[in-house]
Amino acid sequence: MRADLPILPLVLEDVVYEARGARLIDRLNFAIEAGPRTIILGPNGAGKSLTLRLCHGLIQPSSGRVEWRGPGARGARRRQAMVFQRPVMLRRSAAANIDYALSLAGLERRTRARRVEEALERTGLSLLARRPARVLSGGEQQRLALARAWALGPDVVFLDEPTASLDPAATRAVEDIVNAFHNSGAKIVMTTQDLGQARRLADEVIFLHRGRMLERESAERFFSAPASPEARAFVRGELLW
Amino acid sequence: MHDFSEAFTAAFRLLVGLDPDLLEIVGLSLRMTFSAALIAALLGLPAGAALALLRFPGRHALIVLVNALMGLPPVVLGLVLYLLLSRAGPLGVLGLLFTPTAMIIAQTCLILPIITALTRQVIEDLSREYDEQLRSLGAGVVRSIGTLLWDGRSSLVTGILAGFGRAAGEVGSIMIVGGNIDHFTRTMTTAMVLETSRGNFALSLGLGAVLMALALGVNAAAALLKETAQRAQG
Numbered sequence: 397m398r399a400d401l402p403i404l405p406l407v408l409e410d411v412v413y414e415a416r417g418a419r420l421i422d423r424l425n426f427a428i429e430a431g432p433r434t435i436i437l438g439p440n441g442a443g444k445s446l447t448l449r450l451c452h453g454l455i456q457p458s459s460g461r462v463e464w465r466g467p468g469a470r471g472a473r474r475r476q477a478m479v480f481q482r483p484v485m486l487r488r489s490a491a492a493n494i495d496y497a498l499s500l501a502g503l504e505r506r507t508r509a510r511r512v513e514e515a516l517e518r519t520g521l522s523l524l525a526r527r528p529a530r531v532l533s534g535g536e537q538q539r540l541a542l543a544r545a546w547a548l549g550p551d552v553v554f555l556d557e558p559t560a561s562l563d564p565a566a567t568r569a570v571e572d573i574v575n576a577f578h579n580s581g582a583k584i585v586m587t588t589q590d591l592g593q594a595r596r597l598a599d600e601v602i603f604l605h606r607g608r609m610l611e612r613e614s615a616e617r618f619f620s621a622p623a624s625p626e627a628r629a630f631v632r633g634e635l636l637w
Numbered sequence: 638m639h640d641f642s643e644a645f646t647a648a649f650r651l652l653v654g655l656d657p658d659l660l661e662i663v664g665l666s667l668r669m670t671f672s673a674a675l676i677a678a679l680l681g682l683p684a685g686a687a688l689a690l691l692r693f694p695g696r697h698a699l700i701v702l703v704n705a706l707m708g709l710p711p712v713v714l715g716l717v718l719y720l721l722l723s724r725a726g727p728l729g730v731l732g733l734l735f736t737p738t739a740m741i742i743a744q745t746c747l748i749l750p751i752i753t754a755l756t757r758q759v760i761e762d763l764s765r766e767y768d769e770q771l772r773s774l775g776a777g778v779v780r781s782i783g784t785l786l787w788d789g790r791s792s793l794v795t796g797i798l799a800g801f802g803r804a805a806g807e808v809g810s811i812m813i814v815g816g817n818i819d820h821f822t823r824t825m826t827t828a829m830v831l832e833t834s835r836g837n838f839a840l841s842l843g844l845g846a847v848l849m850a851l852a853l854g855v856n857a858a859a860a861l862l863k864e865t866a867q868r869a870q871g
Binding site for chain 1: 770
Protein backbone atom coordinates (compact mmCIF):
# COMPACT_ATOMS: atom_id res chain seq x y z
CA MET A 397 0.00 0.00 0.00
CA ARG A 398 2.86 2.30 0.82
CA ALA A 399 4.25 1.81 -2.66
CA ASP A 400 1.74 4.45 -3.80
CA LEU A 401 2.70 8.08 -4.20
CA PRO A 402 3.20 9.75 -0.81
CA ILE A 403 0.37 11.80 0.70
CA LEU A 404 2.63 13.75 3.06
CA PRO A 405 3.42 16.52 3.78
CA LEU A 406 0.35 17.60 5.71
CA VAL A 407 0.27 21.38 5.95
CA LEU A 408 -1.68 23.49 8.45
CA GLU A 409 -1.98 27.16 7.52
CA ASP A 410 -3.34 29.69 10.00
CA VAL A 411 -5.66 27.08 11.41
CA VAL A 412 -8.16 28.46 13.91
CA TYR A 413 -10.82 26.42 15.70
CA GLU A 414 -13.53 28.10 17.71
CA ALA A 415 -16.43 26.64 19.63
CA ARG A 416 -19.13 28.68 21.39
CA GLY A 417 -17.15 31.86 20.97
CA ALA A 418 -13.99 30.48 22.57
CA ARG A 419 -10.86 30.25 20.46
CA LEU A 420 -9.53 26.79 21.26
CA ILE A 421 -6.94 26.59 18.51
CA ASP A 422 -5.16 29.80 17.61
CA ARG A 423 -3.40 30.17 14.24
CA LEU A 424 -1.51 26.93 13.94
CA ASN A 425 1.14 26.83 11.21
CA PHE A 426 3.19 23.74 10.67
CA ALA A 427 3.92 21.02 8.18
CA ILE A 428 4.15 17.35 9.02
CA GLU A 429 6.73 15.55 6.91
CA ALA A 430 7.35 11.86 6.44
CA GLY A 431 9.89 10.23 8.71
CA PRO A 432 10.41 11.31 12.31
CA ARG A 433 7.94 10.39 15.05
CA THR A 434 6.13 13.62 15.81
CA ILE A 435 4.92 14.03 19.36
CA ILE A 436 2.42 16.77 20.14
CA LEU A 437 3.09 17.69 23.74
CA GLY A 438 1.37 19.99 26.17
CA PRO A 439 -0.70 20.22 29.34
CA ASN A 440 -4.42 19.46 29.56
CA GLY A 441 -6.53 21.81 27.49
CA ALA A 442 -3.62 22.85 25.29
CA GLY A 443 -5.56 21.72 22.21
CA LYS A 444 -3.58 18.56 21.45
CA SER A 445 -6.60 16.42 20.80
CA LEU A 446 -8.32 19.09 18.69
CA THR A 447 -5.15 19.52 16.64
CA LEU A 448 -5.08 15.81 15.92
CA ARG A 449 -8.76 15.81 14.95
CA LEU A 450 -8.17 18.76 12.64
CA CYS A 451 -5.26 16.92 11.02
CA HIS A 452 -7.32 13.74 10.58
CA GLY A 453 -10.28 15.69 9.20
CA LEU A 454 -12.76 14.77 11.93
CA ILE A 455 -13.43 18.46 12.56
CA GLN A 456 -13.13 21.39 10.21
CA PRO A 457 -11.16 24.53 11.08
CA SER A 458 -13.17 27.72 11.68
CA SER A 459 -10.64 29.40 9.45
CA GLY A 460 -7.35 28.49 7.85
CA ARG A 461 -6.48 25.37 5.89
CA VAL A 462 -5.51 21.76 6.52
CA GLU A 463 -4.08 20.23 3.35
CA TRP A 464 -2.35 17.10 2.22
CA ARG A 465 0.24 18.29 -0.26
CA GLY A 466 1.96 15.08 -1.37
CA PRO A 467 1.61 13.83 -4.95
CA GLY A 468 -0.74 11.09 -3.71
CA ALA A 469 -2.90 13.52 -1.70
CA ARG A 470 -6.09 12.53 -3.54
CA GLY A 471 -6.13 9.20 -1.75
CA ALA A 472 -5.21 10.68 1.64
CA ARG A 473 -8.58 9.92 3.24
CA ARG A 474 -8.09 6.17 3.09
CA ARG A 475 -4.40 6.13 3.86
CA GLN A 476 -4.52 7.44 7.41
CA ALA A 477 -5.79 5.89 10.61
CA MET A 478 -6.50 7.20 14.07
CA VAL A 479 -6.27 5.56 17.47
CA PHE A 480 -8.37 7.27 20.11
CA GLN A 481 -7.74 7.78 23.79
CA ARG A 482 -10.68 5.56 24.60
CA PRO A 483 -10.93 2.90 21.94
CA VAL A 484 -14.40 2.38 20.50
CA MET A 485 -15.06 -1.28 19.95
CA LEU A 486 -18.07 -2.67 18.15
CA ARG A 487 -20.18 -5.32 19.85
CA ARG A 488 -18.60 -8.22 18.00
CA SER A 489 -15.45 -10.29 18.28
CA ALA A 490 -11.95 -8.81 18.30
CA ALA A 491 -11.26 -10.27 14.86
CA ALA A 492 -14.59 -9.00 13.50
CA ASN A 493 -13.72 -5.49 14.66
CA ILE A 494 -10.64 -5.51 12.45
CA ASP A 495 -12.52 -7.17 9.62
CA TYR A 496 -15.14 -4.42 9.79
CA ALA A 497 -12.51 -1.70 9.25
CA LEU A 498 -11.06 -3.62 6.32
CA SER A 499 -14.43 -4.11 4.70
CA LEU A 500 -15.05 -0.34 4.97
CA ALA A 501 -11.71 0.11 3.23
CA GLY A 502 -13.11 -1.97 0.39
CA LEU A 503 -10.97 -5.08 0.74
CA GLU A 504 -11.94 -8.52 -0.55
CA ARG A 505 -13.06 -11.09 1.98
CA ARG A 506 -10.07 -13.36 1.34
CA THR A 507 -7.46 -10.63 1.72
CA ARG A 508 -9.26 -9.48 4.84
CA ALA A 509 -8.97 -12.80 6.67
CA ARG A 510 -5.22 -12.89 6.14
CA ARG A 511 -4.74 -9.28 7.22
CA VAL A 512 -6.86 -9.73 10.33
CA GLU A 513 -4.76 -12.68 11.39
CA GLU A 514 -1.55 -10.79 10.69
CA ALA A 515 -2.63 -7.72 12.66
CA LEU A 516 -3.74 -9.81 15.64
CA GLU A 517 -0.44 -11.62 15.64
CA ARG A 518 1.54 -8.39 15.41
CA THR A 519 -0.20 -7.04 18.49
CA GLY A 520 -0.14 -10.29 20.44
CA LEU A 521 -3.91 -10.73 20.39
CA SER A 522 -4.19 -13.95 18.37
CA LEU A 523 -5.51 -15.91 21.33
CA LEU A 524 -8.25 -13.35 21.92
CA ALA A 525 -9.44 -13.22 18.31
CA ARG A 526 -12.84 -14.79 19.01
CA ARG A 527 -13.52 -12.89 22.26
CA PRO A 528 -16.15 -10.15 22.21
CA ALA A 529 -14.10 -6.97 21.92
CA ARG A 530 -15.94 -5.14 24.67
CA VAL A 531 -15.11 -7.62 27.39
CA LEU A 532 -11.36 -7.22 26.77
CA SER A 533 -9.34 -5.21 29.30
CA GLY A 534 -8.51 -1.56 28.62
CA GLY A 535 -4.99 -2.43 27.53
CA GLU A 536 -6.18 -5.24 25.27
CA GLN A 537 -8.79 -2.97 23.72
CA GLN A 538 -6.17 -0.34 22.98
CA ARG A 539 -3.94 -2.98 21.39
CA LEU A 540 -6.92 -4.09 19.35
CA ALA A 541 -7.43 -0.49 18.23
CA LEU A 542 -3.79 -0.47 17.15
CA ALA A 543 -4.25 -3.81 15.38
CA ARG A 544 -7.23 -2.35 13.56
CA ALA A 545 -5.11 0.58 12.44
CA TRP A 546 -2.24 -1.75 11.56
CA ALA A 547 -4.42 -3.93 9.35
CA LEU A 548 -5.35 -0.88 7.28
CA GLY A 549 -1.68 -0.36 6.41
CA PRO A 550 -1.89 3.42 6.70
CA ASP A 551 0.79 5.91 5.62
CA VAL A 552 0.03 8.09 8.64
CA VAL A 553 -1.19 7.05 12.08
CA PHE A 554 -2.64 9.61 14.46
CA LEU A 555 -2.66 8.54 18.10
CA ASP A 556 -4.53 10.57 20.71
CA GLU A 557 -3.03 9.89 24.14
CA PRO A 558 -3.32 6.16 23.52
CA THR A 559 -1.91 5.22 26.93
CA ALA A 560 -3.68 7.85 29.07
CA SER A 561 -5.61 5.35 31.17
CA LEU A 562 -3.33 2.31 30.96
CA ASP A 563 -0.99 0.70 33.49
CA PRO A 564 2.79 0.56 32.81
CA ALA A 565 2.75 -2.92 31.26
CA ALA A 566 -0.05 -2.05 28.86
CA THR A 567 1.62 1.28 28.12
CA ARG A 568 4.82 -0.55 27.24
CA ALA A 569 2.93 -2.88 24.89
CA VAL A 570 1.30 0.09 23.15
CA GLU A 571 4.63 1.92 22.79
CA ASP A 572 6.21 -1.19 21.28
CA ILE A 573 3.47 -1.34 18.67
CA VAL A 574 3.86 2.38 17.96
CA ASN A 575 7.55 1.75 17.29
CA ALA A 576 6.73 -1.22 15.08
CA PHE A 577 4.47 1.11 13.07
CA HIS A 578 7.34 3.57 12.80
CA ASN A 579 9.81 0.89 11.73
CA SER A 580 7.42 -0.31 9.05
CA GLY A 581 7.57 3.14 7.50
CA ALA A 582 4.31 4.65 8.75
CA LYS A 583 4.38 8.24 9.95
CA ILE A 584 3.56 8.57 13.66
CA VAL A 585 1.76 11.67 14.94
CA MET A 586 0.92 11.22 18.59
CA THR A 587 -0.26 13.41 21.43
CA THR A 588 0.72 12.90 25.03
CA GLN A 589 1.02 14.84 28.24
CA ASP A 590 3.37 12.25 29.68
CA LEU A 591 6.86 13.68 29.64
CA GLY A 592 8.54 10.31 30.06
CA GLN A 593 6.65 8.90 27.12
CA ALA A 594 7.57 11.90 24.99
CA ARG A 595 11.25 11.38 25.82
CA ARG A 596 11.00 7.68 24.93
CA LEU A 597 9.20 8.10 21.63
CA ALA A 598 9.73 11.57 20.19
CA ASP A 599 11.98 12.38 17.27
CA GLU A 600 10.48 15.82 17.08
CA VAL A 601 8.17 17.73 19.41
CA ILE A 602 5.35 20.17 18.74
CA PHE A 603 4.67 21.94 22.02
CA LEU A 604 1.20 23.39 22.44
CA HIS A 605 -0.05 25.69 25.15
CA ARG A 606 -3.52 27.20 25.29
CA GLY A 607 -4.24 26.43 21.68
CA ARG A 608 -1.03 27.88 20.30
CA MET A 609 2.15 26.27 19.10
CA LEU A 610 5.00 27.59 21.20
CA GLU A 611 7.75 25.33 19.91
CA ARG A 612 8.56 22.96 17.09
CA GLU A 613 11.93 21.32 17.68
CA SER A 614 13.87 18.12 17.38
CA ALA A 615 13.33 16.08 20.53
CA GLU A 616 16.96 16.44 21.50
CA ARG A 617 16.89 20.23 21.40
CA PHE A 618 13.46 20.52 22.91
CA PHE A 619 14.35 18.51 26.00
CA SER A 620 17.82 19.98 26.49
CA ALA A 621 17.12 23.62 25.75
CA PRO A 622 13.45 24.55 25.47
CA ALA A 623 13.11 28.11 24.24
CA SER A 624 9.86 29.33 25.78
CA PRO A 625 9.33 29.74 29.52
CA GLU A 626 6.21 27.55 29.32
CA ALA A 627 8.11 24.69 27.70
CA ARG A 628 10.95 25.09 30.18
CA ALA A 629 8.51 24.79 33.04
CA PHE A 630 6.80 21.79 31.42
CA VAL A 631 10.07 19.97 30.80
CA ARG A 632 11.15 20.60 34.40
CA GLY A 633 7.94 18.88 35.41
CA GLU A 634 6.31 21.94 36.92
CA LEU A 635 2.54 22.23 36.87
CA LEU A 636 1.45 24.20 33.89
CA TRP A 637 -1.99 25.27 32.80
CA MET B 638 -70.21 -12.91 44.91
CA HIS B 639 -70.61 -16.58 43.96
CA ASP B 640 -70.66 -15.44 40.31
CA PHE B 641 -67.09 -14.50 40.80
CA SER B 642 -65.72 -17.85 41.84
CA GLU B 643 -67.93 -19.59 39.30
CA ALA B 644 -66.49 -17.41 36.58
CA PHE B 645 -62.96 -18.29 37.63
CA THR B 646 -63.68 -21.99 37.56
CA ALA B 647 -65.28 -21.73 34.15
CA ALA B 648 -62.37 -19.68 32.85
CA PHE B 649 -59.96 -22.27 34.16
CA ARG B 650 -61.95 -24.99 32.43
CA LEU B 651 -61.82 -23.08 29.12
CA LEU B 652 -58.07 -22.65 29.38
CA VAL B 653 -57.26 -26.20 30.37
CA GLY B 654 -59.72 -27.64 27.90
CA LEU B 655 -58.19 -25.55 25.12
CA ASP B 656 -61.61 -24.28 24.15
CA PRO B 657 -61.70 -23.89 20.31
CA ASP B 658 -63.38 -20.46 20.46
CA LEU B 659 -60.77 -19.23 22.88
CA LEU B 660 -57.93 -20.65 20.77
CA GLU B 661 -59.28 -19.07 17.62
CA ILE B 662 -59.44 -15.67 19.28
CA VAL B 663 -55.98 -16.01 20.80
CA GLY B 664 -54.61 -17.17 17.46
CA LEU B 665 -55.98 -14.18 15.58
CA SER B 666 -54.73 -11.77 18.23
CA LEU B 667 -51.23 -13.18 18.14
CA ARG B 668 -51.09 -13.22 14.37
CA MET B 669 -52.28 -9.63 14.22
CA THR B 670 -49.93 -8.37 16.93
CA PHE B 671 -46.88 -10.18 15.53
CA SER B 672 -47.57 -8.80 12.06
CA ALA B 673 -47.98 -5.27 13.37
CA ALA B 674 -44.83 -5.45 15.50
CA LEU B 675 -42.84 -6.88 12.58
CA ILE B 676 -44.00 -4.24 10.10
CA ALA B 677 -43.52 -1.43 12.62
CA ALA B 678 -40.00 -2.69 13.38
CA LEU B 679 -39.07 -2.93 9.69
CA LEU B 680 -40.19 0.67 9.21
CA GLY B 681 -39.37 2.13 12.61
CA LEU B 682 -35.79 0.92 13.06
CA PRO B 683 -34.37 2.54 9.92
CA ALA B 684 -36.61 5.60 10.34
CA GLY B 685 -35.51 6.10 13.95
CA ALA B 686 -31.85 5.63 13.04
CA ALA B 687 -32.15 8.07 10.15
CA LEU B 688 -33.82 10.57 12.46
CA ALA B 689 -30.91 10.17 14.87
CA LEU B 690 -28.12 10.56 12.32
CA LEU B 691 -29.33 12.78 9.51
CA ARG B 692 -29.46 16.54 9.83
CA PHE B 693 -32.21 18.21 7.83
CA PRO B 694 -34.55 21.17 8.26
CA GLY B 695 -37.58 20.27 10.37
CA ARG B 696 -35.74 17.44 12.14
CA HIS B 697 -36.53 18.75 15.61
CA ALA B 698 -40.19 19.29 14.76
CA LEU B 699 -40.35 15.73 13.42
CA ILE B 700 -38.81 14.33 16.60
CA VAL B 701 -41.34 16.22 18.72
CA LEU B 702 -44.13 14.93 16.49
CA VAL B 703 -42.98 11.30 16.74
CA ASN B 704 -42.66 11.61 20.51
CA ALA B 705 -46.15 13.10 20.70
CA LEU B 706 -47.58 10.31 18.54
CA MET B 707 -46.39 7.80 21.15
CA GLY B 708 -49.31 9.02 23.25
CA LEU B 709 -51.80 8.94 20.40
CA PRO B 710 -55.23 7.93 21.78
CA PRO B 711 -56.15 4.64 20.04
CA VAL B 712 -59.80 5.61 19.56
CA VAL B 713 -58.78 8.73 17.68
CA LEU B 714 -56.54 6.69 15.43
CA GLY B 715 -59.36 4.16 14.99
CA LEU B 716 -61.77 6.90 14.00
CA VAL B 717 -59.40 8.41 11.45
CA LEU B 718 -58.66 5.01 9.93
CA TYR B 719 -62.37 4.22 9.90
CA LEU B 720 -63.06 7.34 7.86
CA LEU B 721 -60.18 6.59 5.50
CA LEU B 722 -61.14 2.96 4.97
CA SER B 723 -64.92 3.20 4.91
CA ARG B 724 -66.71 2.75 1.57
CA ALA B 725 -67.02 6.50 1.04
CA GLY B 726 -63.49 7.22 2.21
CA PRO B 727 -60.42 7.77 0.01
CA LEU B 728 -59.18 4.21 0.61
CA GLY B 729 -62.64 2.68 0.50
CA VAL B 730 -62.03 0.86 -2.80
CA LEU B 731 -59.59 -1.44 -1.04
CA GLY B 732 -62.47 -2.91 0.93
CA LEU B 733 -60.37 -3.24 4.08
CA LEU B 734 -62.76 -1.98 6.73
CA PHE B 735 -63.80 -4.71 9.20
CA THR B 736 -60.96 -7.04 8.17
CA PRO B 737 -57.92 -8.30 10.11
CA THR B 738 -55.78 -6.28 7.67
CA ALA B 739 -57.43 -3.07 8.86
CA MET B 740 -56.63 -4.04 12.45
CA ILE B 741 -52.99 -4.74 11.57
CA ILE B 742 -52.79 -1.32 9.93
CA ALA B 743 -54.25 0.30 13.05
CA GLN B 744 -51.81 -1.44 15.38
CA THR B 745 -48.86 -0.73 13.13
CA CYS B 746 -49.74 2.98 13.14
CA LEU B 747 -50.07 2.83 16.90
CA ILE B 748 -46.69 1.29 17.69
CA LEU B 749 -44.64 2.73 14.83
CA PRO B 750 -44.07 5.99 16.76
CA ILE B 751 -43.02 4.02 19.85
CA ILE B 752 -40.42 1.98 17.98
CA THR B 753 -39.23 4.98 15.96
CA ALA B 754 -38.83 7.21 19.01
CA LEU B 755 -37.04 4.58 21.09
CA THR B 756 -34.75 3.72 18.18
CA ARG B 757 -33.92 7.38 17.68
CA GLN B 758 -32.95 7.71 21.34
CA VAL B 759 -30.87 4.52 21.42
CA ILE B 760 -29.04 5.29 18.16
CA GLU B 761 -28.39 8.91 19.09
CA ASP B 762 -26.79 7.87 22.39
CA LEU B 763 -24.75 5.17 20.72
CA SER B 764 -23.68 7.49 17.94
CA ARG B 765 -22.19 9.94 20.41
CA GLU B 766 -19.74 7.22 21.34
CA TYR B 767 -19.16 5.76 17.87
CA ASP B 768 -19.32 8.79 15.60
CA GLU B 769 -15.66 9.77 15.36
CA GLN B 770 -14.45 6.18 15.17
CA LEU B 771 -16.86 5.34 12.37
CA ARG B 772 -15.98 8.47 10.44
CA SER B 773 -12.29 7.78 10.94
CA LEU B 774 -12.80 4.35 9.40
CA GLY B 775 -14.64 5.94 6.50
CA ALA B 776 -18.17 4.70 7.19
CA GLY B 777 -20.89 6.56 5.30
CA VAL B 778 -24.36 7.25 6.70
CA VAL B 779 -25.99 4.08 5.38
CA ARG B 780 -23.22 1.85 6.69
CA SER B 781 -23.25 3.71 10.03
CA ILE B 782 -27.00 3.16 10.40
CA GLY B 783 -26.57 -0.57 9.88
CA THR B 784 -23.67 -0.76 12.31
CA LEU B 785 -25.40 1.25 15.01
CA LEU B 786 -28.65 -0.72 14.71
CA TRP B 787 -26.70 -3.95 15.07
CA ASP B 788 -24.69 -2.69 18.03
CA GLY B 789 -27.80 -1.32 19.72
CA ARG B 790 -29.65 -4.59 19.18
CA SER B 791 -30.24 -5.50 22.80
CA SER B 792 -31.81 -2.13 23.64
CA LEU B 793 -33.75 -2.09 20.38
CA VAL B 794 -35.32 -5.49 20.99
CA THR B 795 -36.66 -4.08 24.24
CA GLY B 796 -38.27 -1.26 22.28
CA ILE B 797 -39.87 -3.65 19.83
CA LEU B 798 -41.22 -5.77 22.68
CA ALA B 799 -42.63 -2.64 24.30
CA GLY B 800 -44.46 -1.99 21.04
CA PHE B 801 -45.62 -5.58 20.93
CA GLY B 802 -46.99 -5.28 24.46
CA ARG B 803 -48.84 -2.11 23.63
CA ALA B 804 -50.40 -3.69 20.54
CA ALA B 805 -51.41 -6.86 22.38
CA GLY B 806 -53.38 -5.02 25.02
CA GLU B 807 -54.93 -2.41 22.76
CA VAL B 808 -58.69 -2.36 22.15
CA GLY B 809 -59.96 1.04 21.02
CA SER B 810 -58.71 1.28 17.47
CA ILE B 811 -59.15 -2.37 16.47
CA MET B 812 -62.68 -2.39 17.84
CA ILE B 813 -63.55 0.49 15.51
CA VAL B 814 -61.80 -0.68 12.34
CA GLY B 815 -62.23 -4.42 12.95
CA GLY B 816 -65.81 -4.41 14.12
CA ASN B 817 -65.36 -7.35 16.51
CA ILE B 818 -66.95 -9.79 14.06
CA ASP B 819 -67.25 -13.32 15.43
CA HIS B 820 -64.80 -15.81 13.87
CA PHE B 821 -63.28 -13.04 11.75
CA THR B 822 -62.06 -9.95 13.57
CA ARG B 823 -62.70 -10.92 17.19
CA THR B 824 -59.51 -10.55 19.23
CA MET B 825 -58.73 -11.13 22.90
CA THR B 826 -59.36 -7.54 23.90
CA THR B 827 -62.46 -6.90 21.82
CA ALA B 828 -63.95 -10.23 22.90
CA MET B 829 -63.33 -9.31 26.53
CA VAL B 830 -65.20 -6.04 26.13
CA LEU B 831 -68.14 -7.80 24.51
CA GLU B 832 -68.31 -10.78 26.84
CA THR B 833 -68.00 -8.59 29.91
CA SER B 834 -70.89 -6.40 28.79
CA ARG B 835 -72.90 -9.56 28.18
CA GLY B 836 -72.12 -10.87 31.63
CA ASN B 837 -70.15 -13.83 30.25
CA PHE B 838 -67.23 -13.48 32.62
CA ALA B 839 -65.76 -16.93 32.04
CA LEU B 840 -64.48 -16.26 28.54
CA SER B 841 -63.45 -12.74 29.55
CA LEU B 842 -61.42 -13.97 32.49
CA GLY B 843 -59.87 -16.77 30.45
CA LEU B 844 -58.76 -14.32 27.78
CA GLY B 845 -57.59 -11.92 30.45
CA ALA B 846 -55.38 -14.61 31.90
CA VAL B 847 -53.86 -15.30 28.49
CA LEU B 848 -53.21 -11.58 27.98
CA MET B 849 -51.55 -11.24 31.36
CA ALA B 850 -49.38 -14.29 30.71
CA LEU B 851 -48.42 -12.82 27.36
CA ALA B 852 -47.46 -9.46 28.90
CA LEU B 853 -45.42 -11.20 31.58
CA GLY B 854 -43.78 -13.50 29.07
CA VAL B 855 -42.84 -10.65 26.77
CA ASN B 856 -41.30 -8.62 29.56
CA ALA B 857 -39.43 -11.57 30.99
CA ALA B 858 -38.09 -12.38 27.54
CA ALA B 859 -36.96 -8.78 27.10
CA ALA B 860 -35.15 -8.70 30.43
CA LEU B 861 -33.51 -12.06 29.85
CA LEU B 862 -32.42 -11.16 26.34
CA LYS B 863 -30.89 -7.89 27.46
CA GLU B 864 -29.00 -9.46 30.30
CA THR B 865 -27.62 -12.34 28.23
CA ALA B 866 -26.56 -9.95 25.49
CA GLN B 867 -24.82 -7.64 27.92
CA ARG B 868 -23.02 -10.44 29.64
CA ALA B 869 -21.85 -11.82 26.31
CA GLN B 870 -20.86 -8.57 24.57
CA GLY B 871 -20.11 -6.13 27.38
